[in-house]
Amino acid sequence: MTVSAVLRTLARLSASEQPQRVHVDVAKTAGLVWLADAPVAWTALTAGADAEPVPCPAGQYLKDAVQRLAAFDALHREDRLLRLGWAFLCGPAEVEGKRRRVCLPLVSRPVRLHHAGGRRYGIHPAGDLAVYPLARWQRAPELETGLAPTDEWIAAALAAGGFPDVPVLEAFHDPGTFVGGDRLVVVKGAGLHAGEPVVSTGRGTALYTWAAVSGIEDTALARLYAPVEVQPDGGPVTEVLPLTPSQRAAVRAARSAPVTVVGGPPGSGKTHTLAAIALDAVAAGQSVLLASRTRNAADVLGAALRRAGGPVPVLFGDSELRQEMARELADGLAPADRDADDLDRARRSADAAVARVERAVADALRDEDLAAEAVRREALMAAHRAVAPKAFEDVDLARVRDLLEPREGLFGGLRTRWALRSARRLAGAADACDPVELEAAVRAAEQSAAHVRLAASGGTALAALRDLLAEEDAGRHRATAAWLAARTGGRGAGPRRAVAALARALRSGPAARRRALADVAPHDLVAALPLWVGTLAEVEDILPAVPGMFDLVVVDEAGHVDQPLAAPALLRGRRAVIGGDPRQLRHVSFVGDQAVRDAVAAEGTGELADRLDVPKVSLFDAGAAAAGVHWLTEHHRCAPHLIGFAAREFYDGRIALLTTHPAVADVDCIDTEHVPGARDRKGVNPVEADAVLAHVGRRIAAGVRSIGVVTPFRAQADALEAALLDRLSLEEITGGGVRVGTVHGVQGSEFDEVVVSLALTDEDKPNAWRFAGDRNLLAVLTTRARLRVHLVTSATRPVGLVGAYLRHAEVPPTGTGGAEPTDEWTARVAEALRALGRTVRTGYPVGEWRLDLVVGEGVDAVAVETRPHPDGAAAHLARWRALHGAGWRVHDAFPSRFDRDPVRAAVGLAQELPASAPV
Numbered sequence: 001m002t003v004s005a006v007l008r009t010l011a012r013l014s015a016s017e018q019p020q021r022v023h024v025d026v027a028k029t030a031g032l033v034w035l036a037d038a039p040v041a042w043t044a045l046t047a048g049a050d051a052e053p054v055p056c057p058a059g060q061y062l063k064d065a066v067q068r069l070a071a072f073d074a075l076h077r078e079d080r081l082l083r084l085g086w087a088f089l090c091g092p093a094e095v096e097g098k099r100r101r102v103c104l105p106l107v108s109r110p111v112r113l114h115h116a117g118g119r120r121y122g123i124h125p126a127g128d129l130a131v132y133p134l135a136r137w138q139r140a141p142e143l144e145t146g147l148a149p150t151d152e153w154i155a156a157a158l159a160a161g162g163f164p165d166v167p168v169l170e171a172f173h174d175p176g177t178f179v180g181g182d183r184l185v186v187v188k189g190a191g192l193h194a195g196e197p198v199v200s201t202g203r204g205t206a207l208y209t210w211a212a213v214s215g216i217e218d219t220a221l222a223r224l225y226a227p228v229e230v231q232p233d234g235g236p237v238t239e240v241l242p243l244t245p246s247q248r249a250a251v252r253a254a255r256s257a258p259v260t261v262v263g264g265p266p267g268s269g270k271t272h273t274l275a276a277i278a279l280d281a282v283a284a285g286q287s288v289l290l291a292s293r294t295r296n297a298a299d300v301l302g303a304a305l306r307r308a309g310g311p312v313p314v315l316f317g318d319s320e321l322r323q324e325m326a327r328e329l330a331d332g333l334a335p336a337d338r339d340a341d342d343l344d345r346a347r348r349s350a351d352a353a354v355a356r357v358e359r360a361v362a363d364a365l366r367d368e369d370l371a372a373e374a375v376r377r378e379a380l381m382a383a384h385r386a387v388a389p390k391a392f393e394d395v396d397l398a399r400v401r402d403l404l405e406p407r408e409g410l411f412g413g414l415r416t417r418w419a420l421r422s423a424r425r426l427a428g429a430a431d432a433c434d435p436v437e438l439e440a441a442v443r444a445a446e447q448s449a450a451h452v453r454l455a456a457s458g459g460t461a462l463a464a465l466r467d468l469l470a471e472e473d474a475g476r477h478r479a480t481a482a483w484l485a486a487r488t489g490g491r492g493a494g495p496r497r498a499v500a501a502l503a504r505a506l507r508s509g510p511a512a513r514r515r516a517l518a519d520v521a522p523h524d525l526v527a528a529l530p531l532w533v534g535t536l537a538e539v540e541d542i543l544p545a546v547p548g549m550f551d552l553v554v555v556d557e558a559g560h561v562d563q564p565l566a567a568p569a570l571l572r573g574r575r576a577v578i579g580g581d582p583r584q585l586r587h588v589s590f591v592g593d594q595a596v597r598d599a600v601a602a603e604g605t606g607e608l609a610d611r612l613d614v615p616k617v618s619l620f621d622a623g624a625a626a627a628g629v630h631w632l633t634e635h636h637r638c639a640p641h642l643i644g645f646a647a648r649e650f651y652d653g654r655i656a657l658l659t660t661h662p663a664v665a666d667v668d669c670i671d672t673e674h675v676p677g678a679r680d681r682k683g684v685n686p687v688e689a690d691a692v693l694a695h696v697g698r699r700i701a702a703g704v705r706s707i708g709v710v711t712p713f714r715a716q717a718d719a720l721e722a723a724l725l726d727r728l729s730l731e732e733i734t735g736g737g738v739r740v741g742t743v744h745g746v747q748g749s750e751f752d753e754v755v756v757s758l759a760l761t762d763e764d765k766p767n768a769w770r771f772a773g774d775r776n777l778l779a780v781l782t783t784r785a786r787l788r789v790h791l792v793t794s795a796t797r798p799v800g801l802v803g804a805y806l807r808h809a810e811v812p813p814t815g816t817g818g819a820e821p822t823d824e825w826t827a828r829v830a831e832a833l834r835a836l837g838r839t840v841r842t843g844y845p846v847g848e849w850r851l852d853l854v855v856g857e858g859v860d861a862v863a864v865e866t867r868p869h870p871d872g873a874a875a876h877l878a879r880w881r882a883l884h885g886a887g888w889r890v891h892d893a894f895p896s897r898f899d900r901d902p903v904r905a906a907v908g909l910a911q912e913l914p915a916s917a918p919v
Contacts, residue, residue: 003222004211005603006612007567011207012599013591013614014564024095024102026085027176029195030072032103033058033065037171041190042149044123045084045109053114053122056192063119070113070121071725072194074733075740078296078749080110080126081194087154088175088191089163091184103179105191106157107131107147110318113192115730123192128318130509131157140511154186206540207564210571215547220576221567223258225608227626230256238283240276240308240481242473242885245848245878247273250630251280254552254577261558261623262579262630265651266783267637267750271297274554274579275304278531282311283484286551287526289543290533291569293557297748301556302533309481311488313531314502316517317538318510340486343479350479354472361465362873368460369868370450371896377444384444387437390428391445400426400442404435459897462865463890469877470884488530494521495528502529514542522546536561540568548574555579557748558620562587563612566619578623583650583779585747589615634658634847634882637750640816641669642785645808649801650779658847658886660816662854662861668812670789677794678761683715685759689723691792692757697728699753699790700736708751708784709740712772716759717742743781754785758793758802773800819843819850825895825902826852826866832906838913846886849879853893856913862889864909 026032035041038057047054058066073082085105093102110127131143139160147153151168158166163184171189178185210216233255237248247269254260254277262277264270278288290305292298295318305313374381385392391400403423407415420435427445429438454460498520505516517525522544526532534542536555543549545568553573555566558580570576591614600609611622635643635655647655659665673695677687692709699707709724711717721740724733732738739749760772771777778801782789791809798806818841821827830840830853844854844863853864863883869876883890891912898905 003216003219003225005605006221006225006608007207007211007216009599009603009605009608009612010564010567010614011205011211012602013595013612014207023195024093024100024104025179026083026105026193026195027103027179029081029193030069031065031193032088032176033062033069033192034174034176035190035192037189041084041123042086044111044125045086045107045129045190046147047125051125053116053124055116056113056121056123058192066113066121066192067119067730068725069192069194070115071728071730071733072721073113074730075721075724075738077739079745080295081196082111082113082126083108083193083196084111084123084190085193086149086190087157088187088189089158089166089184090175090178090187091181093163093184101179102184103175104132105193106154106161106186108196110196111192115734128510130318131511141509141515144509144512149188151188154188158186207567210545210568213545213547213571216571218574219547219571220259220553220573221570224570224576224622224626225611228258230258232256237276238280238480238484240279240283240310240477240484241272242477242881243273243276244269244632244634244882246631246633247276250632251277253630254575255280255284257627258575259623259627260575260577260630261620261627262577262632263581263620263624264632265581265635265643265646265655266584266780267635267643268632268655269634269636270579270581270632271300271304271556273632274556274577275301275308277577278305278552278554279308279310279484281552282488282530283480287530287549288532288552288554289539289550289569289572290531290554290556291536291539291566292555293536293561293565294748295535297557298533298535300748305531305533309478310484311531312485312529313533314506314529315533316506316513316542317534340483343483343486347476347479347483350472350476354469354476357465357469357472358873358877361462361469361877364460364462364465365868365873365876367450367454368894368896370447371454372867374444374447374451375900377447381444381448384441387433388427388429388441388445390426391442392448395426395445397442397446397449404439404442454896459899460894461892461897462894463892466880466884466890469880473881494524498524499528510538510542517542518544520544522549526550536565536569539572543572545572547571551575552577555619558623559584559618560587560747561619562589563614563617563619563622576623578620580618580620581779582618582620582624583776585744585776585780587618591615636886637786638783639664639667639669639787641667641813642787642789643783644813645805646779646782649804650775656847657845658882660844660846661886661888662816662841662857663859664787665816666813669785669787670791670809672791672793672806672809674796675792675794679759679764683713683759684719685716685757685761685794686719688757688759688792688794689716689719692720692755693723693727695755695790695792696724696736696738697732699755700728700732700738704736704753706737706752706786707739708746708749708754709738709757710743710746710754710781710784711757711759712743712777712781713759714742716757717745720757743777746784747780750784750786752786753788753790755790756781756792758791758795760798760802761794762797764795769799769802773802775801778802778805816841816844818845818854821852823867825900828902829853829864829866829893829905829909832902833909836906836910838906838910846888847882849882851883855891855909860913862891862913864891864893866893867895 035057040054040057044054056066085108087106089102089104109125109129112124112126114122114124116122131140143157154168166184166186168186168188173187175187237251250262250273262273278290281288290301302313302315400423403419424433501516501520505513550573552575553569554577556579558578559582596613600606600612605612611625633656635657640657640660673691675687675691677685679685696707709720724740821842830842833840833855838855839857841854844851851863852866854861855864856862893905893909
């Protein structure tokens, strides 16, 4: 089996060979606002990304249309659908062998409409300026760089696209009037529209080309289909970001494994973990390419890396953040060596500061445990003191303990006897003292010493150390990020030339950027800038085709990615990290089973037939088959009532909720509104749409600033969008952070509140219920909201999983259950607090942790630690960090602090609690 054969198989099955909807009439989506030949429109089209917004030149009669486009853009802000186009090709044309009605700009770029007061707007670039051919041409870079508002440029673009001799009309014509006409024309002028034309990518052809390239056998793609065993790297993780235990385990695994798969439910911090993996690799001197399926997901990855404060990531594709990051490169690339040395010392100093706090905590917890044993075994202390009297005086007990350890190796028995003799002498024990008795006496001496120390200090109180740990953790992350930013960036003429070329390329269109990057030595590029972010499509379209160009390739959203799309990214890396959630919506494929069998047979890849079943096996599935899955267990997003259904139905209860807190855990977060609606012939339920609009209006008025409007069905989503645009102002849409779409459209998004229109009735056919009740679809739908869901439904007899979810919504959550204390002290303190009128929960679950006590109700509830964590200091510290990240306040009630009197502990603790806590 060869990688070339696998690539040829994938090429045969490439999604680019599948039928696709070609978007050739951009006026259909939300209308076309014709700006004619306004010079400011051309200025906005060609302006740099950091330019000031250009006033929108629409006349008074177009203000309503402009405002509607601005509102449409606000409803789909993450998708960047609003564009400014120039020179529109309109009329009948043959596209991909079919006669179509087209309305296409010859050049276009994403823009934003910035509200400038009243009904005035400014146009601001929000991505690449690009030529949109109806065929793939080699002259795209030339046309991009030579762009000019002239008939000559239009003629060259048309000829390159296979449309010579098309008449060019002046801008006083409206392109919309020619779409339905009988001749093809170009109207020279500018227009605002929504929606990006779809063009073919030729992905199958690219994979055939890759199959003949040397060096592909030593890439991450090869490892995906032919896994190899490696020794894990157990070294410490370079933490620029705070990590949970499961996230840290994933980072450590990715250090050496050829393929690492990171899975987890919504809200488990997958993007956070992938960013941490990338930064850890860069800290080890490696280069990293991060790629995802969508531009928004790539921007989210880039933003996560920027927030971390480490090296400047290069967003090489069409991103709003790309120009901003390009401006930062000069400051982040080449610090003086002396500065880098200073930052390294600061990083090591910050590491040492954290370690000091951790040691202090470990020592304090150990003393607490030892002192508890001293009290419990007080009756035996006299006997132990008689065995080893000096051990209870000023003696180095750690030295005595070490001497009692058996010696190994050459003359081990003799050296053990000598060490035992020394231990007896230091402890004041008799020469014939049994080693077991001596060891017990030394242990009792340690317990007694700890008891004395705690009595002198007033007992174990860790509040100051908790605050200090949080402070030192944050300082360590900042220092590590600064050090990491300083140590990246290659020295020498080659890397400097690469950076200069990259700076020019980042300010070019995609075709010119591809050509510019192809002329730069790949080693110099990644030596100068080791962190790159883009979409999977842009990887192949823009980056040089060099096998193993990056040490590590990270692919996000892998459950929604097919293998042919991911192959070019994996070919550019030596190792791969694949992140995703197999229980969310999956990639859609039209390849049939027979096509898979034919491709596998033709290329001789039968032994991988199950892995290469592209319609059924996503990139995540293929990675899981090769390497298993590192599952992220903690959930950080939804209130427990919101995530409860998904946790039970789709994730087998494998979700540890760090969002559990009395303020939200027992709160009913799902409202159901029943309305007497019906679906019309187009599949729209207008009564539900009206109810959704009314509810959204109320929530905006109540001050909610993040609202998602979601439905399973495309027709209902379009109707909801139209209603929102008709009945809400732009200020209401932007102020409420309103977004609208199908479940497929909001995958990867999250909102404070979600309004769901199921658009189903009792009369709907079973196939409609099966579609809405798809497990993967519901796994997305039920996990988008952080705080509240409002369900609007016309169904009175819901069936299947949809019915199960509606029944879940109707039942308010009961009190979050805890566990009975396993130690007497915690039980007695809890009883004393209840006697004082406090609400007390024991063994309260937060994520994977159990809290000793939770005292109080609602937002006033606090965690109380009554003993060291049974699993040791490391677990105690990890629980602290988890609670700090989740926003908990923590108090102490260790026995030594209150002279082991539970009533005194309860009274003292009650005085520390918030005054508003119920008594």
